[in-house]
Amino acid sequence: MRFxxxxxxxxxxxxxxxxxxxIIRNARSEDSTQIAEIxxxxxxxxxxxxxxxxxxxxxxxxxxxxxAKRGWPFLICADGQVILGYxxxxxxxxxxxxxxACEDSIxxxxxxxxxxxxxxxxxxxxxxxxxxxxxxxxAVIGGGEPASVALHASLGFEHVGRMRSVGxxxxxxxxxxxxxxxxxxxxSQPPEKxxx
Ligand SMILES: CC(C)(COP(=O)(O)OP(=O)(O)OC[C@H]1O[C@@H](n2cnc3c(N)ncnc32)[C@H](O)[C@@H]1OP(=O)(O)O)[C@@H](O)C(=O)NCCC(=O)NCCS
Numbered sequence: 001m002r003f004x005x006x007x008x009x010x011x012x013x014x015x016x017x018x019x020x021x022x023i024i025r026n027a028r029s030e031d032s033t034q035i036a037e038i039x040x041x042x043x044x045x046x047x048x049x050x051x052x053x054x055x056x057x058x059x060x061x062x063x064x065x066x067x068a069k070r071g072w073p074f075l076i077c078a079d080g081q082v083i084l085g086y087x088x089x090x091x092x093x094x095x096x097x098x099x100x101a102c103e104d105s106i107x108x109x110x111x112x113x114x115x116x117x118x119x120x121x122x123x124x125x126x127x128x129x130x131x132x133x134x135x136x137x138x139a140v141i142g143g144g145e146p147a148s149v150a151l152h153a154s155l156g157f158e159h160v161g162r163m164r165s166v167g168x169x170x171x172x173x174x175x176x177x178x179x180x181x182x183x184x185x186x187x188s189q190p191p192e193k194x195x196x
Pocket of ligand 1: 042046048049104105106107108109112113114115116117118119120139140141142145146147148150151154
């Protein structure tokens with residue numbers, strides 16, 4: 001079932017990209033330069049991230065390592081040696097009781113947006129986050145970016161809130177849109193292991 005879903009999206013991605021079949025795999029430290037470049041583009045040119053300074057390569061290496069240490073998924077989509085996009089899931093907020101809720105971060109290389117890469121990544125991330133034990137996934141969408149809202153809605157995320165004018169970038173006030181979907185049994189059953 002899970003394989004079929006990824007395989008179907010893989011085919012969509014393959015035809016849309018019209019290149020070698022893209023693969024999804026865990027990020028490695030040597031991917032950090034390309035990952036940092038993708039993020040830097042979106043920090044400088046978009047409102048999805050409320051960062052105003054890009055993350056350094058060293059900080060990206062540390063982020064990948066932290067995810068690996070905590071058992072949180074950090075995935076990339078690659079065409080050969082070229083990283084088309086990446087996605088990771090981290091605990092939604094730091095306090096222990098949030099331990100079963102994660103927030104996703106997903107960024108596609110500007111040359112490859114709108115070609116199915118984001119959907120490939122998010123399908124895989126949802127599966128990986130569920131396997132990691134998370135029960136909810138939150139998307140916190142800076143500026144209510146339409147592509148991100150559409151991507152998350154297409155995978156069953158529901159709109160759960162909007163914080164108005166909480167960000168300011170490029171001389172504009174920015175809202176933050178919250179979308180959410182349950183992972184696995186969600187909140188219908190207790191977890192196998194309590195957080196904390
Ligand atoms: C948001 C982002 C990750 C989406 O990835 P993508 O590869 O461009 O999206 P996909 O091609 O996989 O499209 C996924 C869905 O969103 C829709 N979509 C994509 N771009 C869209 C746009 N600009 N406007 C409206 N819908 C859009 C697609 O039609 C598709 O819907 P469908 O499956 O129902 O047909 C990517 O555009 C990106 O990196 N944007 C900048 C950073 C960002 O906003 N990150 C999210 C942080 S929360």
